Amino acid sequence: MVDCLFCGIVAGTVPAFKVVDTPDGIGFLDIRPVFKGHVLVVPRPHVPELTALDPDLLPGFFTLVQRVAAAVPAATGAKGTFVAMNNIVSQSVPHLHAHVVPRTKGDGLRGFFWPRHKYDSDDEAATYASAIAGALG
Template sequence: MADCIFCKIIAGEIPSSKVYEDDQVVAFLDISQVTPGHTLVVPKQHFRNLLEMDADSSSQLFARVPDIARKVMKATGAAGMNIINNNEEIAGQTVFHTHVHLAPRYEETDGLQISFETHEPDFPALAQLAEKITQA
């Protein structure tokens, strides 16, 4: 895709700090470095997001994530890792080419905050939603 920054990186039109590359996937350091070592794992084929990917393409992408994440953790000395994939703008996607964020974690104040609000369970509503998803 001509106007996609990740496609331009993959094509070598824009420089990047690559940490991994094969025939299906490339991984490079995110220029914003939310935390030191913040890496993006990107399929070479353009897909808007994970929801557009077929099973084989998504399998190829996610098969590489654990090894790359371990290498990033080893190299940075991180204590943990957030592995994040955002799909569509409402979910935080800003570059519309599928990618997985590897965000090494060092301490609670390392610059990345992810929080989930918890709610009291409504078991009948959960059962109804589960059935709806199963039927979709």
């Protein structure tokens, strides 16, 4: 889709700190992360929401989300992850995406009021992206 930011990232015309790029989807750092290492995982085709995802694509897409959910703690030192997905309401980009957020007990995340923690620089973001990509293997 021409006007979709995430389709631009998938196509490579919009820059992003990619952590994984597979036939099933792409994972990249959220530019407004809840915590540093927060990854968005998107399917390659433009799909506005989960209910529109072709059932044949579900296994590959969710396997990729699962792999990223394992890699984020390994790369960031977090104790776990929070995996979330909005559908239409609160979806800032109308392209299906799963949030994989690093979590540690006492990190301050409460319900759906997500604090945001910006990267200090592009170099810091690239370091996180590289570490997560390395943990993915």
